[in-house]
Amino acid sequence: MKTLVVAEHVRGQLRPISLELITAAKSLGGPVELAVIGADPASFADALNVEGVDEILTVKVDRDEFESDVYQQVVEHLIAERSPRVVLLGFTVNSMGYAPALAAKLGTGFASDVFALRDEGGQLVAERSFYGAKVNGEIDFPGHERVIALVRATAWPPAEGAGSATMTDVAVETTASRTRHTNWVEVQAGDVDITTCDFLLSVGRGIGDKENLEQFEELADSMGAVISSSRPLVDAGWMPSARQVGQSGKTVKPKVYLALGISGAVQHLAGMKTSGTIIAVNTDPEAAIFNVAHYGAVADLFEVAEELEKLY
Numbered sequence: 072m073k074t075l076v077v078a079e080h081v082r083g084q085l086r087p088i089s090l091e092l093i094t095a096a097k098s099l100g101g102p103v104e105l106a107v108i109g110a111d112p113a114s115f116a117d118a119l120n121v122e123g124v125d126e127i128l129t130v131k132v133d134r135d136e137f138e139s140d141v142y143q144q145v146v147e148h149l150i151a152e153r154s155p156r157v158v159l160l161g162f163t164v165n166s167m168g169y170a171p172a173l174a175a176k177l178g179t180g181f182a183s184d185v186f187a188l189r190d191e192g193g194q195l196v197a198e199r200s201f202y203g204a205k206v207n208g209e210i211d212f213p214g215h216e217r218v219i220a221l222v223r224a225t226a227w228p229p230a231e232g233a234g235s236a237t238m239t240d241v242a243v244e245t246t247a248s249r250t251r252h253t254n255w256v257e258v259q260a261g262d263v264d265i266t267t268c269d270f271l272l273s274v275g276r277g278i279g280d281k282e283n284l285e286q287f288e289e290l291a292d293s294m295g296a297v298i299s300s301s302r303p304l305v306d307a308g309w310m311p312s313a314r315q316v317g318q319s320g321k322t323v324k325p326k327v328y329l330a331l332g333i334s335g336a337v338q339h340l341a342g343m344k345t346s347g348t349i350i351a352v353n354t355d356p357e358a359a360i361f362n363v364a365h366y367g368a369v370a371d372l373f374e375v376a377e378e379l380e381k382l383y
């Protein structure tokens with residue numbers, strides 16, 4: 072299936088989803104064309120020239136940063152010019168700003184938050200969750216010759232290996248944008264992006280009290296981990312929202328996810344179940360977190376923390 076991938080970048084950095092989209096596109100059998108849009112799109116070409124990409128389309132626009140209606144016009148132009156069967160974008164705030172509108176305008180099939188895709192006899196089938204991630208379902212697109220799909224971050228591994236894509240500059244006339252990016256609001260000083268961490272120590276309501284948080288922050292520090300949490304701790308104002316893992320928080324995929332006192336509600340699992348190694352500590356042997364954990368201890372988290380403190 073001919074697939075057009077739209078790369079994402081922010082402040083001069085390629086977003087990891089761009090390479091994950093390439094892996095997803097490759098799984099559909101190709102050819103794979105990749106569009107990169109920006110003031111200096113060629114600066115991303117080397118990083119995007121990985122195995123499996125047939126052609127990189129660089130589209131120069133007079134915007135350094137993402138603008139929803141500029142991207143919409145460019146992607147609409149590329150769809151008309153290139154006729155891809157499938158268009159893959161990240162399931163990100165940026166794409167959500169214009170891809171549904173584009174799908175409605177062009178009358179294409181559409182699916183968001185997709186974590187699996189396959190070509191079934193020439194028809195695209197996508198998988199996503201429904202009802203607050205309680206069930207997974209398959210979507211097909213009868214009657215649609217084209218589908219725009221927004222892909223969940225971390226659902227596919229990033230593409231790698233040197234590529235041999237051809238480079239093509241594509242000129243697209245865009246009308247004046249109705250919006251203009253003006254500035255960035257920095258995250259709270261000292262805060263980190265938990266989606267890029269290798270080792271997360273995640274705490275849940277099992278820690279009992281806000282006063283106990285400090286102990287786990289110190290433990291995370293000494294273990295070389297970054298602290299994250301389930302939602303109730305954020306709702307209670309104990310943790311900043313940037314540290315929340317789950318459906319309404321961040322989707323993370325660290326090498327190690329250590330869950331202390333987290334029950335494993337579907338909304339939490341939606342954000343961490345693809346982590347490399349999941350270790351869970353919970354006093355309840357029936358806790359759902361054990362269904363996704365590679366290692367589990369039915370134990371009091373404070374006792375486990377005490378033992379870990381002796382080691383680190």
Ligand SMILES: Cc1cc2nc3c(=O)[nH]c(=O)nc-3n(C[C@H](O)[C@H](O)[C@H](O)COP(=O)(O)OP(=O)(O)OC[C@H]3O[C@@H](n4cnc5c(N)ncnc54)[C@H](O)[C@@H]3O)c2cc1C
Pocket residue numbers: 203274275276277278300301302303315316317318319320321331332333334335336337338339342352353354355358370371372373
């Ligand atoms: C629309 C929607 C979106 C949501 N989004 C998110 C989200 O993004 N992220 C998220 O996390 N949740 C989310 N939730 C909430 C979710 O449903 C759960 O309520 C939440 O994940 C529970 O958090 P928890 O596991 O910390 O708490 P609990 O479910 O209360 O679990 C606490 C666990 O700690 C264990 N425990 C208690 N004491 C100890 C001890 N001393 N030692 C060891 N274990 C102990 C208990 O056995 C229990 O399993 C969402 C809900 C909705 C409806």
